[in-house]
Amino acid sequence: MTEIISVRFRTGGKEYYFDPKGIKVKLGDQVIIETAKGPEFGTCCRGNSFVPDDKVVQPLRPMLRLATDRDRETIERNRQREKEAFDVCEAKIGEYGLEMELVRCECAFDGSKLLFFFTSEGRVDFRALVKDLASTLHSRIELRQIGVRDETKLVGGLGICGRPYCCNAFLEQFQPVSIKMAKTQGLSLNPAKISGACGRLMCCLKYEQEAYEDAVKRLPKNESFVETPDGAGNVSSVDFLRETVTVRLEAAPEAPQKYAGEEIRVVRSGKGRRPEGYVAPPPQELEQLRRVTPKLVKQEKPASGGVESPYSRGENPRREPRPSSKQGGGPRQQEKPSQEGGQGQHRSRRKHSKGRGKNRQGGQQG
DSSP states (O other): OEEEEEEESSTTOOEEEEBOTTOOOOTTOEEEEEETTEEEEEEEEEEEEEEOGGGSOSSOOBEEEEOOHHHHHHHHHHHHHHHHHHHHHHHHHHHHTOOOEEEEEEEOTTSSEEEEEEEOSSOOOOHHHHHHHHHHHTSEEEEEEOOHHHHHHHHOOBOTTSSBOHHHHTOSSOOOOOHHHHHHTTOOOOHHHHBOTTSSBOGGGGTTHHHHHHHHHHSOOTTOEEEETTEEEEEEEEETTTTEEEEEESSOTTSOEEEEGGGOEEEESSOOSOOTTOOOOOHHHHHTTSOOOOOOOOOOOOSBTTBOOGGGGTOOTTSOOOOBTTTTBOHHHHHHHHHHTSHHHHHHHHHHHHHHHHHHHHHHHO
């Protein structure tokens, strides 16, 4: 195992391993690194960690030091110099009438070299331009031709999804993208809809390609003759994203039905016709294909704070409940005995006893 730190020199650039030389480096720390082009300023994107020896190209170049305030001031001066050199080079290109478009200028950390990136449709003879720039800017000059995808990576911007370009944000290297991926995913083949700002196919077509390829293997093709829980029919469309299949049943072709991929059993793939001598299985066997989804039991939650509220039970606490005729009286009449300690019951007994006494007296008198 080898101890390394991972450093990135620009946003969205490639990560490189370096030897920390026993210095503790955290994620996001700015460091000065020894490279083949001399000392460079970079940002740590992975702190001290160990990786297998076979993943490291020996010998590892060392980290010189953590960046200081003086180093950051040097970077700011280099950024200002890059802007001035960019304007000078752009003016010189116009003077010489060269068919090239300047994209970016980068200055080395020690200020010994200026690197210019440009795009062009063909080869450009810029030898005279290099000599003129070297004498004007008093530095070593290097011009490098790049493609349109590299231009987009350097310049950056917002894609049609509203997010920054993937190549400028996090992609370390470009992945091969083909029109076949758009066909597999069922996207529109209109170049304006599947192309990025660089004019090439969008890199994001590669992200979900493996998932779509797996879905294509598991789901039936269009016009396949299949069996469903409701009978046999032909596949009219397949939704790979939701993994659902729309089938025109033989019993009701005017009303296509949707089924999950696991509810379909393919009888004839991609032919679109009923096989000769085909005998449909009994409905009981087809019904076993139906996917059973467990029913969710809805639990009544308290209104707030875990305390049950009268409103959650559908009651109004300000409104008194109506007395029920079956109970023989309202709640207040039933609550009186409990509040008065049984006095109501005692009075009713005395009342009935008085009545009985009168009847008795009346009977005696009569």
